Amino acid sequence: MASSLLTSSKLSPFLIPSPKSTIFLPPSTSLRFPPSKPPSFRPLPSKSLPISSSLTPNPLSLLLRPLYVPHRIPDPNYVRVFDTTLRDGEQSPGATLTSKEKLDIARQLARLGVDIIEAGFPAASKDDFEAVKAIAREVGNAVDGNGYVPVICGLSRCNEKDIKAAWDAVKYAKRPRIHTFIATSGIHLEYKLRKSKAEVLDIARSMVRFARSLGCNDIEFSPEDAGRSDREFLYEILGEVIKAGATTLNIPDTVGITMPREFGQLIADIKANTPGIENIVISTHCQNDLGLSTANTIAGACAGARQVEVTINGIGERAGNASLEERYMVTQLLEPSPLGRTTFPFTTEVVMAIKCRGEHVLGGLYTGINTQHIVMTSKMVEEYTGLHVQPHKAIVGANAFAHESGIHQDGMLKHKGTYEIISPEDIGLERSNEAGIVLGKLSGRHALRDRLKELGYELDDEQLINIFWLFKAVAEQKKRVTDADLIALVSDEVFQPEVVWKLDDLQVTCGTLGLSTATVQLIDASGAEHVACSVGTGPVDSAYKAIDLITKEPVTLLEYSMNAVTEGIDAIATTRVLIRAEKSHVSTHALTGEAVHRTFSGTGAGMDVVVSSVKAYIGALNKMLAFKEQYQTKAPAGKTPVSA
Ligand SMILES: CC(=O)SCCNC(=O)CCNC(=O)[C@H](O)C(C)(C)COP(=O)(O)OP(=O)(O)OC[C@H]1O[C@@H](n2cnc3c(N)ncnc32)[C@H](O)[C@@H]1OP(=O)(O)O
Ligand SMILES: CC(C)C(=O)C(=O)O
Numbered sequence: 241m242a243s244s245l246l247t248s249s250k251l252s253p254f255l256i257p258s259p260k261s262t263i264f265l266p267p268s269t270s271l272r273f274p275p276s277k278p279p280s281f282r283p284l285p286s287k288s289l290p291i292s293s294s295l296t297p298n299p300l301s302l303l304l305r306p307l308y309v310p311h312r313i314p315d316p317n318y319v320r321v322f323d324t325t326l327r328d329g330e331q332s333p334g335a336t337l338t339s340k341e342k343l344d345i346a347r348q349l350a351r352l353g354v355d356i357i358e359a360g361f362p363a364a365s366k367d368d369f370e371a372v373k374a375i376a377r378e379v380g381n382a383v384d385g386n387g388y389v390p391v392i393c394g395l396s397r398c399n400e401k402d403i404k405a406a407w408d409a410v411k412y413a414k415r416p417r418i419h420t421f422i423a424t425s426g427i428h429l430e431y432k433l434r435k436s437k438a439e440v441l442d443i444a445r446s447m448v449r450f451a452r453s454l455g456c457n458d459i460e461f462s463p464e465d466a467g468r469s470d471r472e473f474l475y476e477i478l479g480e481v482i483k484a485g486a487t488t489l490n491i492p493d494t495v496g497i498t499m500p501r502e503f504g505q506l507i508a509d510i511k512a513n514t515p516g517i518e519n520i521v522i523s524t525h526c527q528n529d530l531g532l533s534t535a536n537t538i539a540g541a542c543a544g545a546r547q548v549e550v551t552i553n554g555i556g557e558r559a560g561n562a563s564l565e566e567r568y569m570v571t572q573l574l575e576p577s578p579l580g581r582t583t584f585p586f587t588t589e590v591v592m593a594i595k596c597r598g599e600h601v602l603g604g605l606y607t608g609i610n611t612q613h614i615v616m617t618s619k620m621v622e623e624y625t626g627l628h629v630q631p632h633k634a635i636v637g638a639n640a641f642a643h644e645s646g647i648h649q650d651g652m653l654k655h656k657g658t659y660e661i662i663s664p665e666d667i668g669l670e671r672s673n674e675a676g677i678v679l680g681k682l683s684g685r686h687a688l689r690d691r692l693k694e695l696g697y698e699l700d701d702e703q704l705i706n707i708f709w710l711f712k713a714v715a716e717q718k719k720r721v722t723d724a725d726l727i728a729l730v731s732d733e734v735f736q737p738e739v740v741w742k743l744d745d746l747q748v749t750c751g752t753l754g755l756s757t758a759t760v761q762l763i764d765a766s767g768a769e770h771v772a773c774s775v776g777t778g779p780v781d782s783a784y785k786a787i788d789l790i791t792k793e794p795v796t797l798l799e800y801s802m803n804a805v806t807e808g809i810d811a812i813a814t815t816r817v818l819i820r821a822e823k824s825h826v827s828t829h830a831l832t833g834e835a836v837h838r839t840f841s842g843t844g845a846g847m848d849v850v851v852s853s854v855k856a857y858i859g860a861l862n863k864m865l866a867f868k869e870q871y872q873t874k875a876p877a878g879k880t881p882v883s884a
C-alpha cells in the first residue's frame with residue numbers, strides 16, 4: 241500500500257471514515273530514500289503537551305485505526321500495540337512507580353495512541369489495584385474526538401482471586417481486558433508450578449471461563465515460557481482456551497531464548513496447528529535476554545501475530561543472565577543508571593521499524609501510533625522510573641540523530657537522507673540545529689563553516705582555515721565543541737586588532753616552592769623574536785611583567801576577569817583585561833571637565849588559563865599601540881582624542 245494521500249472514497253472499508261476528505265494511508269512515514277522519493281514532512285503538533293486529565297485528540301487515531309473488536313482486527317495489516325510499561329516495565333528492578341506516575345504515563349500512552357495499556361497486576365498490591373482502577377476510570381474513558389480510547393488491561397495468574405482483582409480494577413474502562421497466564425514449559429511445570437500438563441490445561445481452561453463469567457468479553461491468555469514449551473501441548477492448551485473464550489493469545493518468549501527465525505516459526509506453527517486460531521488475535525511478548533526482542537517481535541508479526549507487546553524504553557523484567565553481568569557493570573560505571581541493557585522490545589523500535597519498513601518489506605503492516613509523541617513519552621518514563629536511556633539507543637537515545645564525523649556531516653548538510661532514515665520530527669524531536677551536527681574532533685570544514693554561519697559568523701576562507709585548526713586543537717581535548725567554545729575561538733582569532741606583538745612561547749613555573757617565574761617569547765611586527773623572564777606574585781603576574789620588559793610600554797592593569805565559558809575540567813577560559821598606558825592619552829570631558837583616560841581592552845580564550853590571560857593582555861597592548869600610532873600620525877597638533 242502506498243504511503244500517499246487518497247480521497248476517503250478509496251478507503252478500506254475497515255477504516256472508520258474520516259471527517260476530512262483526505263487521509264494518510266499507512267504507513268505515513270518520512271522515510272529517507274534517495275531523492276527520487278523525497279521525504280514528506282508534516283507539521284509537528286504543539287510541543288510539551290500539558291499533563292492534564294483530558295486527552296488531546298489524537299489526529300491519527302481515526303485515520304489509521306480499524307474499529308476495535310476484541311477477537312478480530314478488521315484490517316489484516318493492522319498491528320495492535322500493547323504497551324506493558326506499567327506492568328512488565330515496572331518489574332524492572334528499581335523501576336517502581338507511584339500511582340500518580342502510572343496515571344501520568346497512561347495518559348501519555350493514550351496520546352501516543354497505543355491500542356492496549358497493560359496498567360498493572362491488580363492482585364499484587366492494594367496500590368497497584370488502585371492505580372489500575374484509576375487508569376481504567378480516567379484514561380479508559382477518555383474517548384478522543386476520533387473515537388479512540390485505549391483498552392485497559394490488568395494481569396492475573398490463573399486463579400480466581402487474581403482474576404477477580406483484575407476485573408474489579410479494569411471494569412471501569414470502556415474497553416476492559418483481563419490478561420491471565422500460566423506457564424506451559426516443562427521446567428516451569430515441574431519446578432515452579434509442580435503440576436502436570438493435564439492440571440495446567442484444566443486450570444487454564446477453567447480460569448478463562450471464569451474470567452468470561454465475570455462479564456469480560458476481552459480475555460488475553462499467555463502460556464508463559466512458550467518459547468521453551470512443548471509444541472503439541474501449546475497447540476492443545478491454546479485450542480482449549482479459545483474454546484473457553486479467550487480473544488487474544490499472547491506467545492511469550494519469557495526468558496528471551498529464541499532466535500528471530502525460531503520465534504517466527506513458533507508463531508507460524510501455532511497459527512497453522514491450533515484449532516480455532518482464526519477466531520482470535522495472536523500476540524508476541526519477547527524478552528530481551530539475548531538482545532533479540534525487537535527482531536523476534538518483528539519476526540512474529542511477519543509470521544502472523546497482530547499484537548505486539550512492548551514497553552517504552554525497553555524496560556522490563558530481570559537484570560539479565562551471567563554472561564551479561566559484565567556489560568551491566570561497565571554500563572553502570574559509565575551511566576547514571578543500569579539501563580545499559582534493555583529487557584524488552586522498545587515500543588519505539590518496533591513501531592518505527594514497522595513504520596519505516598512496513599510497506600516495503602513487511603507486507604504492508606502498520607500501527608496506529610502517533611510517533612510524534614515518542615520522545616515525550618520516552619522522557620517521561622525515563623524521568624519517572626529513573627532508568628536512563630543509553631545515549632546510543634536507537635530512536636530515543638541522545639545520539640540517535642547526532643552526527644559527529646566530517647564525512648557524515650558534509651553528507652547531512654547536502655541531503656539529510658544520506659545518513660538518516662527517520663526524520664527526527666517524526667518522533668517529536670526538535671534538534672538544536674537542522675542537520676543534527678555535533679562538532680567534535682572528527683568534524684570537517686563544511687560542518688564548522690555551517691555552524692559558524694548559524695551563529696552569525698560569515699568567515700572568509702583564510703579565517704575559516706585558521707579557526708579550523710584552532711577548533712581541531714580544542715576538539716582533540718574536549719568531547720564536544722559547543723557554540724560557546726566556538727564564539728570564544730572566533731572572537732579570539734577574528735576580532736583581534738592588527739598584530740604588533742604576537743605570543744610565540746610561554747613557560748611558567750608556580751606553586752608553593754618558590755617565586756612564580758615566567759619566560760615569554762614574543763614576535764614583533766617584523767618577525768623578530770624577543771625573550772624576557774620575570775618573577776611575580778603568580779603565573780599571570782610574572783608573565784605580564786615579562787611582557788612589559790619586552791614591549792617597554794608601561795601600563796596599568798585596570799581590570800582582569802576570567803570566565804569558564806564551558807563546563808567541566810576541559811572548559812575554555814576566556815580572559816578579559818582592561819589596561820591604560822602609564823603615560824595615558826588624556827582629554828577633557830566636554831560637559832564635566834574631568835580628565836578622561838583612554839583605556840584598551842583585550843580578550844583571550846583557551847583551555848590554559850595562563851595562555852588565555854597572556855593573549856588577552858597582548859591583545860589590549862596591540863590595541864593601545866595601534867591607537868598610539870594612529871594618534872601620532874593623524875591627530876592634529878595640540879588636540880588629544882577623547883578617551884573611551
Ligand atoms: C513472567 C512474568 O512476568 S509473570 C508476572 C510477574 N509479576 C509478578 O509477580 C507481580 C508481583 N507479584 C506479587 O506481588 C506476588 O508474587 C503475588 C501477590 C502475585 C503472589 O504472592 P504470593 O501469593 O505470596 O506467592 P509467591 O509470589 O510467593 O509465589 C507464587 C505462587 O503462585 C504460583 N503461580 C505462579 N504463576 C502462576 C500462574 N500463572 N497461575 C497460577 N499460579 C501461579 C506459584 O506456583 C506459587 O504458588 P505456591 O505458593 O503454591 O508455590
Ligand atoms: C506474564 C507474561 C506474559 C510475561 O510477562 C512473560 O512471560 O514474560
Ligand SMILES: [Mg+2]
Nearest residue numbers: 328494527557
Ligand atoms: Mg514478560
